[in-house]
Amino acid sequence: MQSYDLLVLGGGSAGFAAAIRAAEANKRVAMIEGGTMGGTCVNVGCVPSKTLIAAANTRHAALHPRFQGLNLSGTAVDWSTVMGDKTALVEALRQAKYADVLAAYPQIEWVAGHGVIRTTDPVTVTVGTDTLVAPRLIVATGAHPWAPPIPGLADTPYWTSTEALASETLPETLLVIGGSAVGLEIGQLYQRLGSQVTVLEALDRIVPLEDTEVSEGLAQYLRTEGLGIHVGVQIQSVAHEDGHFTVQALSGGRAQTFTADRLLVATGRRPNTADFGLAEVGVAMDSRGAMVVNDRLQTSLPTIYAAGDVTGQAMFVYVAAEAGSIAATNALGLGDRILDVTTLPKVTFTDPQVASVGLTDAGTEAAGLDCTCTSLPLAYVPRALANRDTRGFIKLVVEHGTERIVGMHVVAPEAGEIIQVGTLAVKYAMSLSDVTSLFFPYLTMVEGVKLAAITFHKDVSTLSCCAGS
Known part of the structure; x- marks a missing residue:
């Protein structure tokens, strides 16, 4: 039996953040992990997907130069080299x-093996024949791709995001079930690297949690690029025979058959809470298997905290890291912190990217706010003109009267870089005049935020370059 100040179950972003916070307070920590160090993001999520997206975008730019006078070549895809380069970066x-x-x-001891919770006061966790003891435990076991119970699906060699980001071959055709961030990011990168991709989304629009205008704009750009985008699709069955997938569905009120060499199921993730002894010791979980926590990340048992995707809340690596630090702070009595995601920025790394923070049009109605919205097409942003790429817009949601910015939604190649200005504006209740009074460097994409704010009171087409507010 080995004693510690804190046990951390899970060696991903949330687990590392929790362990580091404890170590900084000179607490002795055991971090227990039965899989690969680093968790989802670095191994099978953010890092491999974003580097493959960058590779795909490079090829696409070469095939479709936006500037006259350029004759680009070298667009053939050596798939094994591309994937090898990705793997080298991950490692x-x-x-x-x-x-x-x-x-x-x-102060941190790495314990390799599968941990099972046995008691809760004090907390004991067994790893093989070893028993680890501490006053507090933080569970940070992450989540896994989830597939719906579609008839026939379980009997096929379908892909989740994990397999799609590690494939040894580039398929000629790819079907994607799921039109949210993961499905669209992976679908577009395969399209740009040479596959013909079709996306099937059950709801009436892609990226359905985003602003409606965002969904419509992104769908238009993806279709222009050659992706098949089908919404309102009800999957009836999936079959696999002779190396081909067949999906039977209802789309637009009529029966349709979709076929492809490969099938990616990107319909969300579910927390990893089975086989860790959580149910046996009485930790409360919701209907999707997520650990129920309060705003201080404490579970139904006072000695056990949870952080990251295992809670089912805002499954982003940057949220997991912050949550791990908060959980350790509270579990060890180092402070009293809460996890507040009301001004959380989100990014979908398609091209153009989608980024948002705060309220949508529909969200303002639910919040009882009287708001107005204005969208500035990127054609009015000088940097976009210089880049020869005016796809997208910047949309501000503003409270009527106070002119407080309560939401920002961006479709742009650099939306992920632009959105942080909106995050600051929403978090600190900045008004339109607060934004327009700031200096924004000329010929930057983020200058579009100022122009979008000016749009509420002026016609930006009548302003000169670098015009003041």
């Missing part, structure tokens, strides 16, 4: 951002 970041980090914190 390098796993080493640098996780394995090497442990050396800087001698």
